[in-house]
Amino acid sequence: MQDERAIPILVAVLEDGDQETIVRHEAGEALGAIGSQTVLPVLETYLKSEIPEISETCQLAIERIKWLNSAEYESGPMSDNPFSSVDPAPPSSHESIAEAEQKLLDENVSLFERYRAMFALRNVNTDSSALALTKGLSCSSALFRHEIAYVLGQMQNRVTVPALIKQLANKDEEGMVRHECAEALGSIAEKNCLEALKDFLRDSERVVRESCEVALDMFEYENSSEFQYADGLNKVTDTI
Ligand SMILES: [Fe+2]
Ligand SMILES: [Fe+2]
Structure with missing residues (x-):
């Protein structure tokens, strides 16, 4: 706001x-x-x-x-953000996917610059840019990993599902990262996403349990007559 x-x-x-x-x-x-x-x-x-x-x-x-x-x-408008979110960093510009990926994964580059590469890859919004982003789920900063999962949720690309399920299932991963993976799987909402979410409804971490619960409820809502009625006002998956 x-x-x-x-x-x-x-x-x-x-x-x-x-x-x-x-x-x-x-x-x-x-x-x-x-x-x-x-x-x-x-x-x-x-x-x-x-x-x-x-x-x-x-x-x-x-x-x-x-x-x-x-x-x-x-000096003027940045490249368009097709997701219309207020992002913590602007996208970088004039980079190929390979260059942006390299910067994304370089632990010696500042976090702000790596965030910029992340948002540039999100805005490209292709299978290869989505897959490049999934590699960031192995970076050392938990904050960075959680933001990667968040943008994968925005992209809603099914090619990222295996990486998101793997990270959600990793009990050594931070709760805030697993939370974003659960929400992303809820937005993608393929059959295998929903099965994974059900597996973690009783997770020992509260933020993970609650994320799975919300994601599954959201899926039900989107497939209900109530959503058909509300559609066009707001895209529900964009609101979490
Ligand atoms: Fe966050
Ligand atoms: Fe979140």
């Missing part, structure tokens, strides 16, 4: 050490999306958080706010 009136509560959530990391992350990301320079000091503070997902979120939000005030942003 990018409404500046939300800034105080979002700052309070980001600062609240009793909150789940995934919630604090979304609050930090929302501050980056709103894009006000007034939050730079608080973002700088949590850039030093010992929780990598919080620190990395603040790093990205700071970079996004700086980018909003850069010559590149001023």
Whole structure:
């Protein structure tokens, strides 16, 4: 929504050490999306958080706010985002799929630049760009892996299903990554996706159980007469 009136509560959530990391992350990301320079000091503070997902979120939000005030942003419209989401980084431009993939997977490149390559690959939206993105599910940053899974959900390309199921099934993976894999499988909604989601309805991690429950309910809703009626107003899978 990018409404500046939300800034105080979002700052309070980001600062609240009793909150789940995934919630604090979304609050930090929302501050980056709103894009006000007034939050730079608080973002700088949590850039030093010992929780990598919080620190990395603040790093990205700071970079996004700086980018909003850069010559590149001023110099005109970026390439179109066919998904009309407010992204934590703009897509990179003038890159082949192979170049973007190389940057995506390069652990020595800054996270912001790797996010830019990720959104460029998403916007290309072909089987090969989707498969290039699935390779990012093995990168070292959990935050990065969760965002990869999120964009795969936006793309809804069935070629990514095996990689998403594998990551959802990996009990050593972080809950926030498995959560995004479950949601992505729910948006793709092929038969094998639904079977995988059912397998994790009783997962020991709450965020995983709840994601599978929501994803399966969403599938049912999309195939119900209620959705046929609502179709055209809003595409339901875009709302989570
Ligand atoms: Fe997120
Ligand atoms: Fe999410």
